[in-house]
Amino acid sequence: MSDSPVITQGAMEAAHHEHPPYQRHHFETIGQQNDATNFAMWLFLLTEIMFFGGLFTAYLILRNWYYPAFVAASHQLNIVWGSANTAVLITSSFTMAMGVWCAETRRKSGLVLCLVLTFLLGLVFLGIKSIEYSEKIEKHHVPGFHYSIQSFVDPASDPVAAAYGDKPLALDMARKTELYFFLYFAMTGMHALHMIIGIAILGFMIFRARAGAYTMGHVTFVENFGLYWHFVDIVWIFLFPLLYLISRHQ
Amino acid sequence: MSSTIVSLPDQSTARIPKVNFLTKENGLLSWLLTGDHKRIAILYLISISFFFFIGGALAGLIRLELLTPQSDLMATDTYNKVFSMHGIIMIFFFLVPSVPATLGNFFIPMMLGAKDLALPKVNLLSWYLYVAAGMLALYAMITGGVDTGWTFTTPLSTHYVNTNVITTGLAIFIAGFSSIFTGLNFIVTIHKMRAPGMTWFRMPLFVWAHYAASILMVLGTPVLAIALVLVVLERTVGIGVFDPAKGGDPLLFQHLFWFYSHPAVYIMILPGMGVINEVISTFSRKRVFGYTAVAFSSVAIAVFGFFVWAHHMFIMGVSNYAVLVFSLLTMLVAVPSAIKIFNWAFTLYKGSITFETPMLYSFGFMGLFTIGGLTGVFLGTSGTDIHLTETYFIVAHFHFVMVGGMLMAFLAGLHFWWPKMTGRMYPEKISQLAAVVTFIGFNFTFFPQFILGTLGMPRRYASYPPEFQVLNVFSTAGATILGVGYLLPVLYLTWSLKYGEIAGNNPWQATGLEWQTQSPPLTENFTEIPIMDHEAYDYEWLERQKEKEVTSVG
Amino acid sequence: MSEQHEQEHEHHIVSPKIYVTIFFALLVLTTATVAASFVEMGVFNPIVALAIAVVKAVLVVLFFMHVKYSTKLTKLTVGAGIFTFLVLISLTLADYFTRAWGRW
Structure with missing residues (x-):
């Protein structure tokens, strides 16, 4: 039998088009390549939603079960640092979005500036986070490592808890604060891990952007990284009220 | 009407095309660094076969132990490790990647008329993740094993056992990402590369079937992944999320x-159903009956799959009201599954059926999957589930679906596309024998387990009351027949790599785009991008093409 | 007729003006949500906080992530993610909230 009857003209003309060097050989057009990678990035973000989804589910259930413990424990978080971090992250999202715009409009120095700012703001976020973590370590609020329920059975001994006017929790309920702190560390830690990965990629991108790699018309990488960075921002947009704010008043 | 549709080229003159994806480049590195979906599929095929035989050997040990009522072949905790590793290897390292990563990887781009999957490097990465995960799981097995069952049920896995839960958990975590990348790649390819x-x-x-399965992946x-991370953290740090204390x-x-692992069942079975569509249509020379219904039933199975997971937990202490809701939702999944079975039956009706090996395996699939699916309805009904769950009834049920269904479909697909993948035919007679032996062996092995389950024999124990022995002996005897049924293909398929008949482009006279090119295919599949100008399974179009060819040659 | 060519959309470049507007909107909403947490609203405290968070997330998704200007496919993808996430949460909670029913 001879070769394929189905195969007809079609690819022949495409083969004669000029292909930019960044077009991978198995795509017909650069538009197809950009669409495909963009869609792949969105699908990857779907898996990220579900990954964090498991933690959010655990948080909702346990918060409903041990409401007083979660309220008292959340009072230990510092709203000032939390709000500052929210602002930092939103600003980094903004600089990232501007970076994408600079790449799209082929502004090389603008792109490098935006990426450097995003990089620095990411580091500031992690710096503030580490200050918050070290507060928790000092007060033995890290679950599993010499966890102490002192602040919750005797709030008067803890200036933060005293400032909120917390009432002492029964021993049984006070122990449940450890679950809150575990979820706090798991969720913010997983978020910070995503930040660290993002910052590492940003470092690589700054290097490449200085060489002009993203301002020659091929901006998919910057755009897709932008999607990732904004996603990380969105996770924080939900973590901030859930962990810091919603129990402030009780 | 001849009794076969096989049309092979004249063996005296036919040759395997000199240039194809296998001969394009040589050397180990050209395989290990390849981006070609077909080569990655071959790499996957070799690795999943390796894990299948490890899992199969463990299954053999289980059946040998259960030959006698006492636990005499191995200690009871060894038995626990053996069945746990059997489940883990078979599910995460064989069934989940079996059809998608081998046949899907090989044929989805070809069926769509694309040069490759959308993300070839991610595809290769997914294979490396799979291998790394598999090695880690084997390492865990060799250094002491794990005895939680494949479900890692807490608090057993977090508080009561001291086996390699962490290593195995990490292995499955990595294998999960391998599977995510495969699914992601398929979805992008199907959307963007047609x-x-x-x-x-x-x-x-x-x-379509792979699209639905990919959504689930x-x-x-x-x-x-997050559940396993939490188990690992629970064991290492003692976080308490799963700890009642x-x-x-x-x-x-x-x-x-189960939010993952119930849909995972559909990740395993849907690609198998996809194979059956192709085989049944080709060997009855008819378009699949109700094409649109079958296509949407795949998607419906995927969507409903997310609403039913708690039916695995009816006796675990979930709320009675949740049991009612989940039981009802479970019944919904039966509808699209039944649509498929009915449509296949109608495809066969008045078709010109021939009985090549892939068709025999497909018949096996239809019968065994139907039994597996119907017994699933018993288990989805909360009343009967309370009696039957955690007995051998459930073991028989999921082996009917997974082994009787998925494995049969995998073998059907492997035989069906073997000529395309290698350019050579497998030997027909002995492979028909293997299909029949597998079917007989399978029924001997697992049908007695339904009876054992209704009589009340619990699963996951090394010993059992003596009155269950007769049926267990049947089951073990069947397992040896089944083992022969699985060894035969390895032997004759390997043999056929060198001595099989030259297959030519389209030995089955099938209509898919993958059959309209040389066997084995070229590296980028087609010399020119094809233009699809007819419906799927259009046999009249194929006839017209052949006539055109004859007249143009004449 | 190839769908992939239909799906290729004109690449829409979002202007910096929109980015600046969204940025300030996000900062204002952040201030609002912190301020709201200092007001005693009983059960409405979490509801208001989450509502503001949803609005912020929607703004980021629509404008920073360009979904407003993207294809239907992208919109559908985002929808699928949110839908599955809600299935996970709501059906799991359906078990937890009804466990105590009928046991008095």
Whole structure:
């Protein structure tokens, strides 16, 4: 039998088009390549939603079960640092979005500036986070490592808890604060891990952007990284009220 | 009407094309660094076969132990490790990647008329993740094994056992990402890489089935990943989320685990159903009956799959009201599954049926999957489930679906596409024998287990009351027949690599785009991008093409 | 007729003006949500906080992530993610909230 009857003209003309060097050989057009990678990035973000989804589910259930413990424990978080971090992250999202715009409009120095700012703001976020973590370590609020329920059975001994006017929790309920702190560390830690990965990629991108790699018309990488960075921002947009704010008043 | 549709080229003159994806480049590195979906599929085929035989050997040990009522072949905790590793290897390292990563990887781009999957490097990465995960799981097995069962049920896995839960958990975590990347790649490819004219409703149903399975891989697997991360943290740091003593809830783990692992059942079976579509249509020379219904039933199975997970937990202490809701929702899944079975039956009706090996395996699939599916309805009904769950009835049920269904479909697909993958035919007579032996062996092995389950023999024990021995002996005897049935293909398929008949482009006279090119295919599949100008399974179009060819040659 | 060519959309470049507007909107909403947490609203405290978070997330998704200007496919993808996430949460909670029913 001879070769394929189905195969007809079609690819022949495409083969004669000029292909930019960044077009991978198995795509017909650069538009197809950009669409495909963009869609792949969105699908990857779907898996990220579900990954964090498991933690959010655990948080909702346990918060409903041990409401007083979660309220008292959340009072230990510092709203000032939390709000500052929210602002930092939103600003980094903004600089990232501007970076994408600079790449799209082929502004090389603008792109490098935006990426450097995003990089620095990411580091500031992690710096503030580490200050918050070290507060928790000092007060033995890290679950599993010499966890102490002192602040919750005797709030008067803890200036933060005293400032909120917390009432002492029964021993049984006070122990449940450890679950809150575990979820706090798991969720913010997983978020910070995503930040660290993002910052590492940003470092690589700054290097490449200085060489002009993203301002020659091929901006998919910057755009897709932008999607990732904004996603990380969105996770924080939900973590901030859930962990810091919603129990402030009780 | 001849009794076969096989049309091979004249063996005295036919040759395997000199240039094809296997001969394009040589050397180990050209394989290990390849981006070619067909080569990655071959790499996957070799690795999953390796794990299948490890899992199969463990199954053999289980059946040998159960030959006698006492636990005499191995210690009871060794038995626990053996059945746990059997489940883990078979599910995460064989069934989940079996059809998608081998046949899907090889044929989805070809069926769509694309040069490759959308993300070749991610495809290769997914194979490396799979291998790394598999090695880690084997390492865990050799250094002491794990005895939690494949479900890692808390608090057993977090508080009561001291085996390699962490290593195995990490292995499955990595394997999960391998599966996510495969699914992601398929979805992007199906959306973005179709050839001109290849509309959604001209795609082969094999592609539809993989699309549905890929949705489950992308959306379900991350939840398994986070559940396993929490188990590992529970064991290492003692976080307490699954620990009742600290206020956590062990059932939460099961919710997260089954949120993935129930859809995972459909990840395993849907690609198999895709294979059956192709085989049944080709060997009855008819378009699949109710193409659109079958296509949407795949998607419906995927969507409903996310609503039913708690039926694995009816006796675990979930709320009675949740049991009612989940039981009802479970019944919904039966509808699209039944649509498929009925449509296949109608495809056969008045078709010109021939009985080549892939067709025999497909008949096996239809019968065994129907039994497996119907017994699933018993288990989805909460009343009967309370009696039957955690007995051998459930073991028989999921082996009917997974082994009788999925493995049969895998073998059907492997035989069906073997000529395309290698350019050579497998020997027909002995492979028909193997299909029949597998079917007989399978029924001997697993049908007695339904009876054992209704009599009340619990699963996961090394010993049992003596009155169950007769049926267990039947089951073990069947397992040896089944083992022969699985060894035969390895032997004759390897043999056929060198001595099989030259297959030519289209030995089955099938209509898919993958059959309209040389066997084995070229590295980028087609010399020119094809234009799809007919419906899927259009045998009249194929006839017209052949006539055109004859007249143009004449 | 190839769908992939239909799906290729004109690449829409979002202007910096929109980015600046969204940025300030996000900062204002952040201030609002912190301020709201200092007001005693009983059960409405979490509801208001989450509502503001949803609005912020929607703004980021629509404008920073360009979904407003993207294809239907992208919109559908985002929808699928949110839907599955809600299935996970709501069906799991359906178990937890009804466990105590009928046991009095």
